Amino acid sequence: MTNETPESTDFIHEAVAEDLRNGRFDHVKTRLPPEPNGYLHIGHVKAFLIDYNTAKDFGGVLDLRFDDTNPEKEETEFVEAIQEDAHWLGIEWEQVLFASDFFDLLYEWAVKLVKKDKAYVDDQSPEEVKTNRGSWTEPGVESPWRNRSVEENLDLLERMKNGEFPDGSHVLRAKIDMAHGNMNMRDPIMYRILHEPPHHRTGSKWCIYPMYDWAHGQNDAMHGVTHSLCSIEYEHHRPLYEWFLNELEIENKPRQIEFARLNLTYTVMSKRKLRRLVEEGYVEGWEDPRMPTIRGMRRRGYTSESLHDFINRTGVSKTISASAGVMIDVAILEACVRDDLNKHSPRKLAVLDPLKVVIENYPEGQTEEFEIDNNPTDPESGTRKVPFSKVIYIDRDDFREEAPPKYHRLSPGKEVRLRNAYFIKCEDVVKDANGEIVEVRCSYDPATRGGGAPDGRKVKGTIHWVSASHGIPAEVRLYDRLFNNSDPEASGDFIADLNPDSLQVLTNCIVEPSLRDAQPGDKFQFERVGYFCVDTQSTPDKLVLNRTVSLRDTWAKIEETREK
């Protein structure tokens, strides 16, 4: 165990450091507590990384522990998926545990509380329990079964476990205080009866299942967790968490510490809402690149490193600005992935909206190759060869028949540089019957080979290109934010806030030939355009790429402000 002070100074680290200093604990152990009932999203990334980093920074370990106490919601499918996603995030755990593996011990502990007369079997119906709990202003009413004898409670609990009673007929409740200001302390339910469906791991062995409050802290204690980190919504469960531990006379009581959970602008995070997006077909599925799920973001081209960076940059606190957490600008996330991809992704030339350019004075049938840096910011990255010929494509965006002020790109009579190739000058424009520009005629200056000008003359613009006869076709999917409202979670109808243009599929793109062998997951920067990732649906016959994020685009901003 190390005593070194970690770099991070968030309030959780401070609390842990203090616990170590004053001897409350002599080591640190945390846990990842997912319920296997859905896919992980960016909100889980924050929680997971806080657990992981806290353990790691103090030389401790963590367990992955599935909170599988509700057979109605949980499935094995998610157990696999969650481990896969957590691994991808780079998290390493000591052991994989399931709350359900410890139902026997938990039951013994419940018996212990019954024997102490701190828990009782209640025969009230669910409706009665609800009514008698009272309200925020009215104290609850004690159950008529609250003062049964210990012997009777023991017998009834045993019979609940043995399956002698139907669902909903009895519950085991902690005996605390029906008038408590904190509703969680008004005799909280510990066990409910559930005969169906079978549990994903224990099958039909059990027909009583523990509630979260009864299971969580006790599991922490059983496994030697020192710090049980969770989101702020659990803050008013902490008195109960501690009550159970005290009544059970646990020696090294774990400590629960809460932090503000993550909300992202233009994003929904609640499982219910995400599920609705999937089930009602607003997105392709949990892996849709527009989804804030780990799988979606991964497919979109986000890297694990950029997610770590994001969580570090946004920090840990208890500040609350929206639904039990902070509202982080999605632009920070985008900045993180740009930073990472800028350093590590090879550059490519790709034309998303092709406009044909014929270089009139370039010899018919001639081809030459340019040797181009894979990543100018990284000398180690090497070079590649890119072919050039008389007919090329440029992006339609890079040509204007009438150039607005400060437009540095191609327009009649103007000269620009083709990235890493030649200077070209627009001589003429060819239109079809509808007046649509179908072709641009240019001349080139052979002396500017490679893109330099021996005579020292300057051109303002450099544009990207792909040789028409060498380029390969590709489909490119452009993603935008899924919602138009920066806080769709707070909106009455988040479906109404969906951005109808969140996906734009471009089917006529042409990319440089070196992309021919690109594999799903490969990431590139298309120069002057953005960062792209080969999609999982891509095949050798049909290249499909996802735009992870665009490059910062100051020209777009100039035009945008001009419109206003």
Added chain:
RNA sequence: UGGGGCGUGGUGCAAUGGCAGCACACCGGACUUUGAAUCCGUGGAUCUUGGUUCGACUCCGAGCGCCCCAGCCA
């Protein structure tokens, strides 16, 4: 209405009684064979109000605002 929590530029995080700083965003400039990256710079914040103090974002009192809680969900 009872209980709990939180209030620092637009957003997020620092400053733990001593010059309110950083990141993202925004704006301006330099540089540029990516209108990217990089570099430099501007503007903008301590919820309100009393008090303690030489000195308060920090401590104390009062108020205001926001978030969470009345599942046999987690």
